[in-house]
Structures are given as structure tokens and as C-alpha cells.
Amino acid sequence: MDLLHGSGVQVVRYLQENYQSSQDWFLFISFAADLKTTFFIFFPIWFHLREAVGVKLIWVAVIGDWLNLVFKWILFGQRPYWWVHETSYYGNASAPVIQQFPLTCETGPGSPSGHAMGAAGVYYVMVTALLSCVLGPQHRTCAARCLRGLLWLAFWAVQVCVCLSRVFLAAHFPHQVIAGVISGMVVAEAFDHIHSIYDVSLRRYLGTTLFLFGFALGFYLLLKVLGVDLLWTLEKAKRWCDRPEWVHIETTPFAGLLRNLGILFGLGLALNSQLYRESCKGNVGRQLPFRLSCIAASLLVLHLFDSFDLPTDREILFYLLSFCKNAAAHLCAVALIPYCIAQVLWRGDKKLL
Numbered sequence: 001m002d003l004l005h006g007s008g009v010q011v012v013r014y015l016q017e018n019y020q021s022s023q024d025w026f027l028f029i030s031f032a033a034d035l036k037t038t039f040f041i042f043f044p045i046w047f048h049l050r051e052a053v054g055v056k057l058i059w060v061a062v063i064g065d066w067l068n069l070v071f072k073w074i075l076f077g078q079r080p081y082w083w084v085h086e087t088s089y090y091g092n093a094s095a096p097v098i099q100q101f102p103l104t105c106e107t108g109p110g111s112p113s114g115h116a117m118g119a120a121g122v123y124y125v126m127v128t129a130l131l132s133c134v135l136g137p138q139h140r141t142c143a144a145r146c147l148r149g150l151l152w153l154a155f156w157a158v159q160v161c162v163c164l165s166r167v168f169l170a171a172h173f174p175h176q177v178i179a180g181v182i183s184g185m186v187v188a189e190a191f192d193h194i195h196s197i198y199d200v201s202l203r204r205y206l207g208t209t210l211f212l213f214g215f216a217l218g219f220y221l222l223l224k225v226l227g228v229d230l231l232w233t234l235e236k237a238k239r240w241c242d243r244p245e246w247v248h249i250e251t252t253p254f255a256g257l258l259r260n261l262g263i264l265f266g267l268g269l270a271l272n273s274q275l276y277r278e279s280c281k282g283n284v285g286r287q288l289p290f291r292l293s294c295i296a297a298s299l300l301v302l303h304l305f306d307s308f309d310l311p312t313d314r315e316i317l318f319y320l321l322s323f324c325k326n327a328a329a330h331l332c333a334v335a336l337i338p339y340c341i342a343q344v345l346w347r348g349d350k351k352l353l
Contacts, residue, residue: 002089005078008173009096012080015168016099022168023101029165030103033119035061035256039263039326040306042122044298044333046129048291052198053129057122058267059197062260064121064187066212068114069253071183073219073230077111080170082240098170105241106171107234107251113172113180114256119162120184127155128192205268209261216257249312258319262326269327270334279338293341298333305329 019026038061047054081104084095108114130151135144163177172180191197200208220230234252241247249255270276305328310321 001078002087004175005080005083005087005173006089008167008175009080009084009098011174012098012167012170013096015164016170019168026165026168027101027103029161030115030169030171033115033162033165035065035114035118035122035260036306038118038122039330040302041299042126043330044302045295046126047334048294048298048338050129050133053125055198055267055271056125056129056191058264059194060121060125060188060191061118062212062264063191064117064184065114065256065260066216067187068112068117068180068183069108069216069257070219071112072109072114072253073223075109075111076232077109077176078173079106079110079233079236080173081105082236085240086236100242100246101169102243102246104169104171105237105243105246105248105251107237107247108253108256109233110172111176111179112183113163113166113177115166116159116162116172116177116180117184117187118180120159120181121188122184123155123158124185124188125191127151128188200268200271202268202272205265205272209265209268212264213257213261216254249315249318252315254315254319255322258323259326262323263330265323266327266330267334270331270336273331273335275335275339279335279342287345290338290341290345294338297337297341301332301337302329305332 038057043054043057045054046057080098081100084098087095090096131148134147159181163174163181166172166177167174223230231253237247238244250259305325308325310318310325312318
């Protein structure tokens, strides 16, 4: 592995030395590829336009990120920004100097890349959904083939940008981002054949949430009893990150897990609520003004929730509040906001009559 890591560091240095002018672009891509973009931007847009696609986005993102966490705990992947300081690969020669950035100091293991895996899964779902919406039965015409080619070209362009960004920032080695892309596409393709996610009871949502959390926590505690600390990367991040303020609790494994599970549970709670059922009644729920209003209001409310900072001095409290905050945010986006907008439109229609 040292040879693979050493080659990866050379790629990191090459990108940093030759594409330094693209630093802001790489930082933006890495920021945009975070699953927060899916949960707080892509999801409300797709959900209120095509509910099934929005639901699939959440399941692919949450299950994919959960699998990513399990893979990382199993594979014990290094990250470039700390590996160069601890390896004996370079012998008596001085270790290469690689630059760090505010988004470099991820605190979890590095393989496979969560950003690459999440982006691959999410964009795979969106591209296939667009193809299904736009093409329909006209999938054999020349125009359809051109559109299909353009969409998949855009998909791969996004994946290349995300992979280059993560390597440029010294957060991942090249083989880790490649593994992430492949894994994300596999997860998204698997959910193309799982149709039960569109009609899941609240009990099943709760059971899935508890299973995912229980498995991760049980796996962590079991290995800790056996003398293996799955949070071994936290010490490395704090030790080798250039600036302590770049090490964020939001990047810890359990922070991402509780955020995702809160969103999944919030979705289940909303879809099985009376508010959601009331908002779907009549013709109002099928009208474009209603859908656009829901999108605009949901984006605003989700942004407000996302901008609300949680206390970070106590980890357990942070994880609990993160779960509750994300569950409440998506309960609002899926059920409360559509219900309120539907009530306003219904009253307006009654006045006109």
C-alpha cells in the first residue's frame, strides 16, 4: 500500500503545483459535493416535482453514506495529509510537502471517498430520472440519443471534478475516489430495483433507522472491546491538521450518521403524517404553482435550519440535537409546508367561487 499511497501523493503534489489557480473551484466543488447539497437543495426540488425521485434520493444518499461508513471502518484507509507525516516510505529523504485547505482535515478514514460515493449515487439517480422524464417512449430517436449522451457526459464531468477536487485538497488518494464513484453507482443502481421504498410505513422507517444506528454502534463497541478503536483517525486529524479550527465535529463518523438518520426518520414521519395526506387532496396538489411554492418555501426553511449552529462542546448532545434538527427540517419540507400552502390555495379557490 505504501507504493500506492506514494504514487497518490505525487498526484496530489502535481495538482497543487500545476492547478493552484483553480483552488477556489476545487474548494467549491468539494463543498457542493457534500451530501448537505442533496438533502437541503436537490431533495426539496425533486420531491415537489416528482415525489418518487426525491424519496429515492434520500434512500440512496442515506444508505450509501451508511455503507461508506462501514467500508471506511473495515478498510482503515489513510488520508494524504497525515500519511506523509507518519510513513516510513520515504526513508531518510524528507517527506513531500503538501498544502492543506479548510476542507482538507476530514476526521474519518479515507477509503472509499464519501464525497465521491455520494456524488456518484445522487447524480446517477438524477440523470436516470431526467432521462425517464424527458425521453419517455422516444428513447430511440437521434435527439434522444444525443440528449442521453449529453446527460451522461455531464454526469462523468461532475464525477471527474469531484475526484480531482478531493485529491487536490489532499483529503483522499486517487484510488479512494475511484472506489467511491464505483460504490456510489452500484448503490444507486441497486435502488432502481427496490420499489418498496416508495410505500414504507412509519414503523418500517423507525425500524430501519434503529437498525442502521444499532449496527454501526454495535460494530464500533464490539471492535472497541477487542482492542480496535474505530475512531483512530480523530487523533491523526487533530495532530496533523495545520489549523485546529479546520477540524470540525461535523466530519466525525457519528455526526454524519446521526444527521442522515434524522433526515430518513423525518421523511418517514412526514410521509405517514395526516398533514401530508391532507396536502395531497384535490387538484391543488397537482398544480404547478403549488409545487413551485412548496419548492421555494422548502428551500428557505431548510436553509434556515441548516444555518442554525448547534453547540459542539458536548459530542453526545451535538449528535442528539443534529438528529432532531434534521428530522424536524425534513418534516417541515415534506408535510408542514405543503399543508400550509395547500390551505392557503384552497381558501383562495373558495373565495373565488
